[in-house]
Amino acid sequence: MSTNTVIDVEGLDVAYGDFHAVKDLSFHIERGELYALLGTNGAGKTSTLEVVEGHRQATSGTVRVLGSDPADRSVVRPRVGIMLQESGFSADLTVAESARLIGRLSGREDSVERVLGLVDLGHKADTRTGQLSGGERRRLDFATAVYGNPELLFLDEPTTGLDIASRDSLWATVQRLRDEGTTVVLTTHYLEEAQQRADRIGLMHRGTFRHQGTVAELTRSLPASIQFSLPRHAPAPPTSSVPQADASYAIETFELQRDLKQLLDWADTHGVELEGLSAAPTRLDDVFRAIGADSTAS
Numbered sequence: 001m002s003t004n005t006v007i008d009v010e011g012l013d014v015a016y017g018d019f020h021a022v023k024d025l026s027f028h029i030e031r032g033e034l035y036a037l038l039g040t041n042g043a044g045k046t047s048t049l050e051v052v053e054g055h056r057q058a059t060s061g062t063v064r065v066l067g068s069d070p071a072d073r074s075v076v077r078p079r080v081g082i083m084l085q086e087s088g089f090s091a092d093l094t095v096a097e098s099a100r101l102i103g104r105l106s107g108r109e110d111s112v113e114r115v116l117g118l119v120d121l122g123h124k125a126d127t128r129t130g131q132l133s134g135g136e137r138r139r140l141d142f143a144t145a146v147y148g149n150p151e152l153l154f155l156d157e158p159t160t161g162l163d164i165a166s167r168d169s170l171w172a173t174v175q176r177l178r179d180e181g182t183t184v185v186l187t188t189h190y191l192e193e194a195q196q197r198a199d200r201i202g203l204m205h206r207g208t209f210r211h212q213g214t215v216a217e218l219t220r221s222l223p224a225s226i227q228f229s230l231p232r233h234a235p236a237p238p239t240s241s242v243p244q245a246d247a248s249y250a251i252e253t254f255e256l257q258r259d260l261k262q263l264l265d266w267a268d269t270h271g272v273e274l275e276g277l278s279a280a281p282t283r284l285d286d287v288f289r290a291i292g293a294d295s296t297a298s
């Protein structure tokens with residue numbers, strides 16, 4: 001383990017009775033990284049994170065967080081901010097009281113005004129949390145997680161229920177923390193967010209990793225796709241084109257630039273206008289779909 005390793009998981013197993021939800025999982029996360037733990041429903045992400053966050057004991061394997069056992073809360077908690085999927089605010093407390101209480105539990109110092117300002121809830125400081133909207137509660141969750149600028153931040157589905165402006169503002173705050181060296185662990189079902197933000201992705205299915213690496217490494221395993229339609233009476237398109245059910249054509253390729261140029265050259269030579277032309281690199285959605293298809297086949 002390098003001195004920059006913030007999370008080190010080796011051979012993790014989490015079992016519920018006879019059922020092994022997480023099987024021999026190993027990964028490490030380095031200081032300053034944004035690591036996205038993604039997966040199909042029931043893949044074992046929550047079970048894994050619960051152990052890493054110190055909320056659950058591993059059935060077997062070793063887990064070190066910031067060099068310590070995560071169950072040792074008094075050591076780890078002051079350095080870690082956690083935004084869980086479900087907020088646990090007491091409905092009777094105001095927004096400011098909740099932020100102060102949860103913030104102080106972390107053991108870090110900060111100003112309630114500052115963190116509420118980060119999530120644009122300053123004007124709701126005296127509102128009871130029971131009267132907040134779903135999105136406002138998520139923003140308060142985030143504010144309590146970043147209270148006192150933790151070194152390590154867990155974000156579990158952080159943008160669910162947030163409008164666009166709130167999402168942008170949340171990511172801007174995460175980016176500022178990252179600029180200061182904070183390590184971020186993200187789980188989300190919004191794959192495009194992970195694709196845009198993550199340095200590395202661990203993609204789980206049925207308790208193990210199906211893929212682990214950078215977005216580019218993950219998507220490299222599947223072809224990109226060129227789509228187009230032809231006007232009536234056009235000549236037959238290049239042989240790599242596959243007719244689709246909707247009368248358009250698709251070219252699947254690992255050489256997107258080369259094949260796109262060939263298609264455009266072909267259209268130029270024949271004086272054909274390609275309709276609805278699109279060329280898209282492989283997206284994480286496609287990697288997920290491939291896993292689904294793979295497991296129905298197996």
Ligand SMILES: Nc1ncnc2c1ncn2[C@@H]1O[C@H](COP(=O)(O)OP(=O)(O)OP(=O)(O)O)[C@@H](O)[C@H]1O
Pocket residue numbers: 016019021039040041042043044045046047048
């Ligand atoms: N307390 C429990 N007792 C028994 N089985 C459980 C328990 N918690 C989770 N499981 C099972 O373990 C597996 C992994 O669950 P987990 O919540 O870790 O998955 P996940 O990847 O977070 O899923 P999702 O994306 O659906 O939230 C699932 O099959 C789930 O049914």
